[in-house]
Amino acid sequence: MRKKKSKKDEVKIKEKITEALELPRDIVLDEPKIYLTGDSELILENYKGIIDYDENSFKANSKCGVIKIEGADLSIKNITDESVLLKGKIKSIQYIN
């Protein structure tokens, strides 16, 4: 119980420092970052593994929960352990918690 609380506090402190110093959240807090170019190219950074992928949807885990990207004719152009480059017609981006 005590240990859990201290971890929570640690996150809060981290968040406060980040905000005070205007540090990029995605780097310091390890939160996902999404770049969307038009509706055809999407870059997802700081993800934590793919959950599901097929032509019409792509699900990946992240610190903020599961990110679901829906579209048509999706393909993974490029994938590393930090970022994913998706191509295809993108229709929606949502968090599923």
Place this chain on the structure above:
Amino acid sequence: MVISTINYLRGYLVIEVQGPFLERFINMAIKRNIYLWDIKKVGNSRMILKISTKGFKNLKGISRKAHVKIKILKKEGLPLILYRYRKRKAFFVCVFVIALLILFLSRFIWAIEVSGNERVSVEHIKEVLSSCGLKVGVVKYSIDQNKLKNEALIQLDELSWLWVDIKGTTAYVKVKERDEAPPVLSEDEPCNIVSTKDGIIQNMIVRSGQSLVKVGDTVTRGQLLVSGIVQSQNQEVGEIRRVHADAEIYARTWYEKVVDLEFIEEKRIRTGQSKKRYGIKFLDKKLNLGTKNSFFYENYDKIEEEFQLRLSKNLRLPLSIIKEELFEVEIERRLLSEEEVYNRAANEFMQELKEKNADITIISIKVDPKTEESGKTVYVLTCESLERIDMKDKIEKENTGD
């Protein structure tokens, strides 16, 4: 673009992965630093992706853990092509030889381009440069830029600046011509007036200074005409003043030229017949393609065009394609009258003089035949003209010291 080129050079495989846990397979591959790209899901349990040959070797453990089946669809990339052609030794030797040849040939200078000159001809500049060590066919590393510039500038007195840029196999020579600064003298600077030509004075207007010659006098080049050192009229003062002499002096001058004259005029009339042929030039050696003995006409005009081959704008090769076009001509000979020939020679001489001397008025040109000792007849052109001959000449301080 860059990444795909690198992938191509390294070689890659297109594989098909089949199984129920494809996402797990991707995650595991990424964890092990196996690079995957162009992943495309086909149907429910199949996907096609690309993987580097190196990554494919590390894939075995993963495929068992993720329960997937892997099938190679295609192999692509440069290593594969090399592997396929490994037995064709002559091909590799050729590639190697060509690469060496290009490397070797790009050590030389194959073209020189001169820019920035107006009065000095390109041929003259190239001639001087070649005597200083920069010519077509020379190894470009052997050129000492500073030495070349200095030597060339000494020989080319008309130039004030010269720069050599070697780009690829082309040497770009940029020059700046010396502007002949007219000796402008300010109005209060003391000066004399001297003659620029030999002649007889026809007319003179002296505005200031003491004139030493009068109309009708014969003067020679460099002779003092109007002095800027003026003795005051008032003997008591006896003062010598230095003034800025100013005068306009016109004189009759003569020019002479000995020429050969032709009384038979040849007129070349094209008959409308023409032929073309092509050739190859390597350095100064020329090889004609499809040459026949009957190629030339009896009388012809030839137009030659040269196209230099180049790999890029700056990388020129010592190879040129030459296009020769021959036009058949008929020669018509006509005997000209003496008057016609004389007039023509006189006109030519007049043009020549007018080009050399800006403000010259030509009074008359005479043509006289003269037999030389060898028995040959030559013609002497004598031109009488009127022109301005005054030139200001600064009085140096030490020369006029009291």
